[in-house]
Amino acid sequence: MADLQITVQAAPGAAVTAVAKTTPVAAANDNQFTNDNDGKLLIFVENGAGAKSGIVRSVECSHGRSEDIAWAVAANTLYVIGPLPASLFNTAAGLVEINVSDATAVKMWAILLPEVG
DSSP states (O other): OOOOOEEEOOOOSSOOOOOOOBOOOOSOOOOOOOOOOSSSSEEEEEEOOSEEEEEEEOOOOSSOOOOOEEEEEEEEEEEEEOOOHHHHHEEEEEEEEEEEEOOTEEEEEEEEEOOOO
């Protein structure tokens, strides 16, 4: 199955806006978000049924270390992940990769935070 590219939504800043959370996860692996920012990306994961596990893959830093984010995904729970610094989580293609153990009843969406100040 092809990688699922999930559209990143921009937050409006000081205003209020509706956020679309309509991206069902098609597969457990290879869910991707564009992360062309400096650590202002938040990923939301909503699990509607059954316990699962999840992981956001990091890339090796200049010292060869990796900082994957792993968590247990409880049923009927919303998770917020991030912010995710591009230097630690972007692939060479500028994407963040996130996997879950089972895609059933899981939705993901991403919001890019605005500049503050």
